[in-house]
Structure formats: C-alpha cells, structure tokens
Amino acid sequence: MPKLVVLSQGLAGLSYELKTDKITVGRVEDNSFQVSDPSVSSHHCEILLKGTEVIVRDLNSTNGTFINGKEVKGEASIPAGQVLRLGQIEIRVEGIEGSPAKRAVDRTQIIGKGVKIDDLGTTQPTSFAKDSPFAKKSNSGTKLFIVGAIVLGLVIIGFIIMAIMQSGSITQGP
Numbered sequence: 001m002p003k004l005v006v007l008s009q010g011l012a013g014l015s016y017e018l019k020t021d022k023i024t025v026g027r028v029e030d031n032s033f034q035v036s037d038p039s040v041s042s043h044h045c046e047i048l049l050k051g052t053e054v055i056v057r058d059l060n061s062t063n064g065t066f067i068n069g070k071e072v073k074g075e076a077s078i079p080a081g082q083v084l085r086l087g088q089i090e091i092r093v094e095g096i097e098g099s100p101a102k103r104a105v106d107r108t109q110i111i112g113k114g115v116k117i118d119d120l121g122t123t124q125p126t127s128f129a130k131d132s133p134f135a136k137k138s139n140s141g142t143k144l145f146i147v148g149a150i151v152l153g154l155v156i157i158g159f160i161i162m163a164i165m166q167s168g169s170i171t172q173g174p
Contacts (some may be wrong), residue, residue, distance in 0.1 A: 002054055004033060004047070004084075011037065011089065018054070018095075023047040023152040025086065026059075037065050039087025045072075047093075052077045054093055063087035 006026070014022070016033040023032040026043040035044075041061035046121040048055040057075035058065040065072040066085040078084060084091045 002049065002093060005092050005094055006035065007083065007090040007092055008037075008088065011035065018047060018049055021049045024059075033088065035089055035091075037087065037089050041087070044086050048075075056084060061086070126134055 002018040004016045004018065004023075006012060010134050014035070020032070023046065024043060025031055025033045025035060025040075025045050025047060027036060027038075027040045028034065028042045031043065033047075041063065043057070043059050044061045045059055046057040046059060055075050055077050056065060056067065056072055064087070067076055067078055068082050069085075070125045070149045082093070083095060
C-alpha cells in the first residue's frame with residue numbers, strides 16, 4: 001500500500017499510509033495528512049489513487065508542488081521512486097507498484113545434508129561455574145577480613161583491660 005514519508009530534517013520519518021482514494025495534504029489540522037511547516041500551504045495539495053497510479057494535484061499553493069524539481073501545474077502522476085516537494089518539505093511516495101522496493105537482504109543459507117559433527121570444530125564446552133561472570137566467588141578475602149577484625153578486637157579489649165587495671169592501681173594508692 002502506498003504511503004507518504006517525509007524526508008526533510010525536523011519532520012523526517014513522519015508518514016501517512018494512503019488508504020483512501022483522495023488525501024489532502026497541508027499545514028492545518030483538517031487535512032488528511034498534516035505537515036506543520038510554514039512553507040506548506042494550509043491546503044497544499046491532494047493525493048489521488050487511481051488504480052496503481054498515484055497522482056498529485058496542486059491546490060494553488062503559495063510555494064508550489066514539485067516532482068523531482070519540476071513544478072506541478074494542475075495535476076501530475078508521481079512515477080515510482082520519485083520525490084514530491086511541497087514548499088521546502090520533501091516527501092517520498094513509497095509502495096507504488098513498480099517502484100524499487102527496499103527489502104532486507106536474506107542471508108539464510110540452506111545446507112543440503114545438514115551439519116556433521118566434524119564440521120562444527122573441536123571446541124571444548126566451557127564450565128559455567130569456572131568461566132561465567134556469575135560464578136561463585138572465593139571466600140578467602142572474607143575469611144581474612146573476619147580473622148583480622150577478631151585480632152583487632154582482642155587487641156582493643158586488651159588495651160581497655162590494661163587501662164582499667166592501671167587506673168585501679170593509681171586510685172588505690174598507699
């Protein structure tokens with residue numbers, strides 16, 4: 001199904017599928033396809049579908065309607081793959097029968113007899129536990145931290161006991 005795709009910067013990607021036989025294009029909201037640009041007239045043109053042919057009819061626009069740089073006087077057929085310009089806005093009409101279609105390149109390869117195990121190579125399966133970023137981490141760092149904290153705690157408790165004993169001997173005096 002044919003559709004209009006805006007190419008001009010700022011509105012690029014804006015599109016409208018041509019589902020009916022007559023589509024109005026212009027700057028104001030009451031058009032079938034609104035193109036909000038000051039160079040586009042309020043009711044700029046009509047797009048007509050006649051079988052597989054797409055025709056543009058200029059509606060006495062201020063800045064003109066052009067097909068590949070040639071001004072449309074009255075109405076004109078839009079050939080496959082051509083660009084329509086309304087004022088300063090360029091629009092491509094896609095999906096016209098006979099137009100060069102943009103198709104994704106199919107890179108699927110069919111192997112007649114399937115794949116033999118020898119064709120796959122000799123890679124060894126990897127161990128999930130060893131090679132994964134989610135493998136269980138070693139606890140040696142945690143154990144070392146706990147032992148260090150216990151030793152430091154015992155040293156601090158020892159200093160506190162010594163301080164208490166010394167203060168007790170000072171206060172008892174002769």
